[in-house]
Amino acid sequence: MSSKNTAIIIGGGISGKLAARVLSNHYKEVIILERDQEQVGPYPRKGAPQGEHLHALLHAGESGLEELFPGITEHFYHSGAIKINSTIDLAWFHHGAWKVRYDGGYSTTLQTRPHLEWHVEQYIKRIPNVVFYYNQVVQDLLYNEEQNQIIGVQLKDESFKADLVVDASGVSSLSSTWFRKQGFGITEEKVEINLSYVSKQFELSEDQDRDWKIKMVYPKPPQEKMGGTISKVEGNRYIVTLIGYHNSVNDKEVLKDNSGFIEMVKKLPRLDIYQEIENATPLTKTSLYRIPNIIWRRYDKVENLPNGLVVIGDTVCRIDPVFGQGMSIAILEALALQKLLQKHKGELHKVPVAFHKKAAKIISPIWNMVITEDLRYPATKGKKPFGLSIQQWYAKNIFLLSSQNQEVYNSFVKVMNLVRPITSLMKPSIIKSVLIFAFSNSRKS
Incomplete structure (x- = not known):
């Protein structure tokens, strides 16, 4: 396939869809190459195993998503997502104390990740110059060494040429492997946290008054390593997610049956979540997802970065998901990409280098905030920041x-x-x- 003002996106997850939205205003054709098959509804997909666990869309992310997809928030609510008052409907036990609850005038949307992603995809499919190709595995980047330019991608049986390639394929990305093979030095900041995420959905009894829509019980480090959250989501369901740092979750025990999960919840610093689910009806199997480390690949520091390549989302930085900032970071990056595309209209070759520097400015303060907390555990391995x-x-x-x-x-x-x-x-x-x-x-x- 020839390149005529074409942008190709590797990966059709959240970051890939966001990139497609902003690129559609600047390229004649935007192609999304997705490894998974096409989804028939808001259900978990194989390529996003983390999708079965609790996700949060923070205020900045929710505002940014509405800016990119006007009216999408109302679509969430019409199909069952829960609108809450962020500081009244959240009960948060943190470092051994409950946060004060008051009306701060902020709202938050509670929903599952598949529900959010499905609605975003339906919006994308209405953009005439964006096309999805499902069941596609990108095997290599096409590179013009003489011009130091990424010119497309190679699949098993065909190649796609493009003026811009966006890698949104996630932490195990093609780009990081390709850069190493080509001899480009990428500095990686890595922190080992050995985190386990375990989730299950329940139906709770309706005859009980609850003064919350989401309740979070965080561990108090370094003594406590396990925490949990129970959140109402669409379909009058509740999703319970347990987190355990440094292999504190017994995988065999928590996965063996429903009682194994409930007994693990009983080990949290408080019994609040256990008391909600001990007699509740389980609706799903127990899902486990492990995050051995968080990583930030410093594409902003690569000398002589190839033209024609943008790396976005978890492909650049996988953050500790306990803090719920990953999707919002991706949205802020997409908004930054949109501004740069507008600024350099007619000179789009300037966008990749400028974008990676801007993305680093978005990530840096969040990364430092997160690792400050992760490093409260002596078992956490990683470079300690000054002070x-x-x-x-x-x-x-x-x-x-x-x-x-x-x-x-x-x-x-x-x-x-x-x-x-x-x-x-x-x-x-x-x-x-x-x-x-x-x-x-x-x-x-």
Whole structure:
């Protein structure tokens, strides 16, 4: 197939669909090459095993998704997604204390990942110059070494030429292997967390009053390694997801039967979730997904990066999913790509290098925030950032203050939802509150 202002996207997951949306305004033809077969509804798919577990779309991600797909949020609600007040309907036990609950004026949508992804795909299919090719495995990148240009992709039986290739295939991407083979040096920041995700859906009794739509019980590191969340989703179902750092989840025990899962939930720091599901009706099998490490591939630092290639989403950075920021990062990257395409219209060859630098600026503060928490466990292996102990001390006091101080929690919620930079937690009034709180606690101990 010849290239006539064509963009090819490797991978039709969330990141691939987002890329297709923004590229459709700038390329005559956008081709999505997806390994999986075409889905017939909002169901989990083989190529996204993490899709059966709880996902969150943070405020910045939800706002960005609506910007890219106007009206999609209402489509979510019309088909059963749950709209909640983010600070009233969330009960969150964190570092040994319940967060304060108040009306902060924020809303969040609760739904399964397959439900969200299905609606995004239906929107994409209505864009006339975007086409899906399912059951397609990309085997290699086509490279013009003389021009240092990616010019397409090679499948088993045919090749596709393109002016731009976007790799959205995920953490085990073709691009990272290809770069190593070609001798391009890619710096990788890797942190070993040995995380297990275990999920199951339930039907809960309706004769019980609940003052929450989602309840989160986080572990208090380093003593506690297991946490869990129960969340209402579409179809009047509840999804329960357990997380366990450093192999704290016994895979055999949790997968053997329904009682194995429920007994594991009983081991959480609090019994709240166990009490909800001990007599509930299981609706699905137990799903297990392991994340041995998180990784950030620094394409922004590659010297002489080949033209014609953009790497996006988990292909660049797989973040710790416990913090629920992965999909929102992908949306922020898509919005950044959209701005760069508009800025360099007519000079689209300038977009890849500019995009990877912009993506690094999006990822960097989130990565540092996440590894600060992951490194509370001595078993976590990875490069420690400068001033780690001070960052951890300050963050822990923010967490604890969030159980009683509405201003602090409100600022923390905005940072966690990627609406405000982490520096907003350093304003004088919050620093003062942290110091008074820490001094008061030190006198009591």
